[in-house]
Amino acid sequence: MQVDKKTQSDNTQRIQEDLKLYQAELEQQNEELRHANIAMERLREKYFHLFVLSPVPCVVLGKRGQILETNRQAARLFTEKTPSVQTKLHFDRFLDSSQQQVFRDHLEKVFASPAMQTCRLLMKLGHDASSGEDEPRILDVSSSRLHSGDMPTCLTTLVDHTEELRAREKLRHREERLRFALEAANDGIWDWHIPTSRVYYSPRYFTMLGYQPEGWAHDLSTWAKLLHPDEVETLSSQVLDMVRRDDGFELSFRMMHADGTLRWILSRAKCVERDANGSPVRMVGTHTDITESRTRSEQLQESEERLRLALETAEIGTWSWDVDADRDTRDANLNRILGLPAEGSTQSVGDFASRVHPDDRHDVLEALHTAIEQDQPYTCEFRIARPDGSIRWVRDRGLMIEHGGRKRMTGAIIDITPSKVSQAERERLIEQLELKNAELERFTYSVSHDLKSPLITLKGFLGRMEKDLAAGETSRMTERMERMHFAADKMKELLDGVLELSRVGRLVVPDKRVDLGEVVSEVQLLLAGPIRECGADLQWSPDLPVVRGDPVRLREVMQNLIENSLKFSAAHAPPVIRIRALPVPEEEFVLIEVSDNGPGVEEAYREKIFGLFEKLDSRTPGGGVGLSLTQRIVEYHGGRIWVEAYAPGDGCRMRLTLPQFIDRPEKAGEQPEQTPEGSEI
Amino acid sequence: MNVVLVEDNPDHAAMLIEIFDESLSDSSLQHAWDGEAAIRLLTEIEGDVKRGACHRPDLILLDLRLPRIDGIEVLRRIRNQEMIGLVPVVVLTTSAAERDIQAAYKHCANSYLVKPVEYQAFERMMDSLGFYWGQCNRSPT
Numbered sequence: 001m002q003v004d005k006k007t008q009s010d011n012t013q014r015i016q017e018d019l020k021l022y023q024a025e026l027e028q029q030n031e032e033l034r035h036a037n038i039a040m041e042r043l044r045e046k047y048f049h050l051f052v053l054s055p056v057p058c059v060v061l062g063k064r065g066q067i068l069e070t071n072r073q074a075a076r077l078f079t080e081k082t083p084s085v086q087t088k089l090h091f092d093r094f095l096d097s098s099q100q101q102v103f104r105d106h107l108e109k110v111f112a113s114p115a116m117q118t119c120r121l122l123m124k125l126g127h128d129a130s131s132g133e134d135e136p137r138i139l140d141v142s143s144s145r146l147h148s149g150d151m152p153t154c155l156t157t158l159v160d161h162t163e164e165l166r167a168r169e170k171l172r173h174r175e176e177r178l179r180f181a182l183e184a185a186n187d188g189i190w191d192w193h194i195p196t197s198r199v200y201y202s203p204r205y206f207t208m209l210g211y212q213p214e215g216w217a218h219d220l221s222t223w224a225k226l227l228h229p230d231e232v233e234t235l236s237s238q239v240l241d242m243v244r245r246d247d248g249f250e251l252s253f254r255m256m257h258a259d260g261t262l263r264w265i266l267s268r269a270k271c272v273e274r275d276a277n278g279s280p281v282r283m284v285g286t287h288t289d290i291t292e293s294r295t296r297s298e299q300l301q302e303s304e305e306r307l308r309l310a311l312e313t314a315e316i317g318t319w320s321w322d323v324d325a326d327r328d329t330r331d332a333n334l335n336r337i338l339g340l341p342a343e344g345s346t347q348s349v350g351d352f353a354s355r356v357h358p359d360d361r362h363d364v365l366e367a368l369h370t371a372i373e374q375d376q377p378y379t380c381e382f383r384i385a386r387p388d389g390s391i392r393w394v395r396d397r398g399l400m401i402e403h404g405g406r407k408r409m410t411g412a413i414i415d416i417t418p419s420k421v422s423q424a425e426r427e428r429l430i431e432q433l434e435l436k437n438a439e440l441e442r443f444t445y446s447v448s449h450d451l452k453s454p455l456i457t458l459k460g461f462l463g464r465m466e467k468d469l470a471a472g473e474t475s476r477m478t479e480r481m482e483r484m485h486f487a488a489d490k491m492k493e494l495l496d497g498v499l500e501l502s503r504v505g506r507l508v509v510p511d512k513r514v515d516l517g518e519v520v521s522e523v524q525l526l527l528a529g530p531i532r533e534c535g536a537d538l539q540w541s542p543d544l545p546v547v548r549g550d551p552v553r554l555r556e557v558m559q560n561l562i563e564n565s566l567k568f569s570a571a572h573a574p575p576v577i578r579i580r581a582l583p584v585p586e587e588e589f590v591l592i593e594v595s596d597n598g599p600g601v602e603e604a605y606r607e608k609i610f611g612l613f614e615k616l617d618s619r620t621p622g623g624g625v626g627l628s629l630t631q632r633i634v635e636y637h638g639g640r641i642w643v644e645a646y647a648p649g650d651g652c653r654m655r656l657t658l659p660q661f662i663d664r665p666e667k668a669g670e671q672p673e674q675t676p677e678g679s680e681i
Numbered sequence: 682m683n684v685v686l687v688e689d690n691p692d693h694a695a696m697l698i699e700i701f702d703e704s705l706s707d708s709s710l711q712h713a714w715d716g717e718a719a720i721r722l723l724t725e726i727e728g729d730v731k732r733g734a735c736h737r738p739d740l741i742l743l744d745l746r747l748p749r750i751d752g753i754e755v756l757r758r759i760r761n762q763e764m765i766g767l768v769p770v771v772v773l774t775t776s777a778a779e780r781d782i783q784a785a786y787k788h789c790a791n792s793y794l795v796k797p798v799e800y801q802a803f804e805r806m807m808d809s810l811g812f813y814w815g816q817c818n819r820s821p822t
Contacts, residue, residue: 445776448776448778449776450746450775452798453693453775456775456797456798456803457692460693460696463799463801463803463804466800486692614748
């Protein structure tokens with residue numbers, strides 16, 4: 001049993017030692033646990049701060065999406081004003097209506113799997129409402145399930161990408177717009193980093209020259225390769241020069257198209273970056289194909305030149321009148337037409353109006369104003385009074401153009417003086433021709449009628465005589481033969497008259513100085529016999545004028561008029577004939593009156609007496625040619641003859657006008673007498 | 682046959698009167714020398730006819746180219762008269778001008794004759810004229 005006791009004590013001692021060991025171990029474990037606890041506590045604190053103070057909004061959500069916890073950022077996200085922890089609110093409340101299902105799916109995945117789940121949500125957040133912004137915000141949501149605690153929860157972080165995405169969207173739009181603009185503009189782009197000589201070329205840069213955009217070196221050699229060989233040298237130095245000096249440049253030069261043709265390229269560049277010394281680092285520019293517009297502008301220039309030449313050759317003046325500002329721009333041709341120095345000028349329309357002939361000015365201004373008011377084309381023919389006193393006829397046309405709210409009228413003026421002159425000449429000729437025609441008709445009529453009369457008489461009495469002879473009747477022979485003689489004489493007289501009349505059309509020396517006083521005294525000598533026979537008293541005033549005309553013809557006129565007065569004298573008294581000059585209102589003409597004391601001409605016959613072969617009394621001598629002839633001569637001198645109205649018994653008052661002789665020494669000197677006087681008379 | 686002749690040419694008038702005397706023995710002929718005289722004469726006849734002092738003429742022979750008042754004017758005035766206006770008017774003239782023919786018919790001439798130059802033709806024309814207007818034609822009584 002002793003042994004057993006010893007053994008028992010040994011065991012107890014061993015257990016005691018073991019217990020001591022255990023105790024030490026426990027104490028050590030306890031210490032470790034305490035340390036671990038402290039570490040845990042630190043960690044918890046650290047994570048708590050991390051969670052609460054994190055700049056990333058975080059929430060802890062329950063399984064149904066109820067918000068259990070929020071950090072400050074999240075709270076700020078949900079409600080701006082009270083950044084306190086809001087709980088018991090449901091996350092759904094902040095979702096855009098379209099997002100409910102997305103969020104439910106997200107939560108389901110989170111609680112079904114241990115891995116972190118993400119999704120993008122459109123949310124309506126508190127501070128959006130207060131800022132009046134309706135647009136939902138875009139948030140990336142990441143959730144991880146939390147395993148601690150007895151109720152399933154998850155930690156969800158919310159990252160607001162709205163601004164970033166919107167900015168990116170905006171940028172994309174802008175880029176797209178730029179791309180569209182560049183495509184529409186057909187421009188190629190280059191971007192040149194000067195220190196490295198590297199150049200970015202846009203695809204369009206190449207395609208506009210007919211090349212594929214790939215496979216080109218990204219440096220200046222590409223540009224040089226595509227340039228027209230003649231341009232390379234001068235252009236390179238020019239570009240470098242400009243780059244050093246300016247902020248940008250604009251150059252046009254020739255480049256080679258893949259098809260071998262030349263293209264005119266306009267390059268516009270701008271320096272976008274400079275180094276500390278101010279030297280350019282980066283330049284960006286565009287290439288625009290201006291071949292077509294350049295060709296067009298060359299064509300335009302050419303056609304403008306052609307037009308200018310045409311206007312100049314045709315002597316067409318052009319003008320452009322800014323109605324509101326009253327600025328009238330005239331070209332050189334117009335000033336030439338106006339008789340001004342041949343340079344373009346700008347004046348008021350009043351200046352133009354002052355150049356218009358005073359008699360036409362009112363009409364021109366009225367036509368212009370009517371055109372403006374009624375917005376109609378303007379056209380007017382009028383006279384221009386040049387500073388040197390000469391007059392030009394012009395035709396003026398204009399069109400209203402409204403440009404940018406400003407009324408403008410442009411037009412052209414052409415000098416139509418020559419055509420006006422020839423038109424007047426033509427009208428004068430036509431009038432003359434019509435007069436001649438009428439005269440010819442009258443003449444033919446008279447001749448056919450009046451020449452036939454004596455013929456009928458001759459033939460008639462010949463017939464009578466034949467009958468007489470057949471019957472052996474001779475008693476009326478003498479009477480019949482007398483009638484026949486008379487008829488034959490009459491016929492001769494008529495024929496002479498016709499011949500005489502036909503000659504008047506040709507005034508041989510129409511511009512002579514003729515003193516009417518001398519003419520009358522000549523006629524007095526010529527008619528001395530008849531005047532003495534009837535005891536006539538012929539007197540004329542000493543102031544008879546000097547006229548311009550054919551002296552021989554004018555003597556015939558005076559002779560006819562005096563003879564007429566002698567012939568139709570009063571039965572009871574010797575003829576009294578008076579010739580005098582009367583004052584006349586017309587310049588360049590004189591008025592003469594030949595009056596007598598005869599029976600005169602009744603009012604009804606005062607025109608008729610001038611008709612060919614027209615006689616008021618068929619029994620008086622003469623062929624009815626005298627007055628007709630006189631009228632013709634006076635009219636050929638540009639004058640007029642008529643029987644002046646007078647009371648019965650006052651005798652005849654014949655009046656006529658003739659051109660006054662105006663002494664023009666220079667003209668007389670220029671034109672010596674070339675026509676032999678009276679050769680045709 | 683009762684004829685009024687208006688003729689300014691004394692030779693033509695003499696010739697016509699001779700022919701009338703010869704071929705129309707029972708005719709009477711009154712002669713006016715010009716338009717004025719013609720109107721005076723016809724106005725006188727108009728009054729006489731109205732008074733019943735004489736018969737209306739059977740025919741007026743009218744020249745156109747007359748001094749003072751021409752034949753067309755005379756014709757116009759004849760047609761304005763109540764009695765004389767019913768008398769046939771034969772224009773007898775040297776003029777063959779269309780406008781004279783037109784004017785004559787416009788003013789209601791009954792016939793237009795151009796004096797022939799040949800005497801035989803003239804005589805024949807006058808014969809026919811006498812026959813036609815004196816015997817064939819019926820005028821208002």
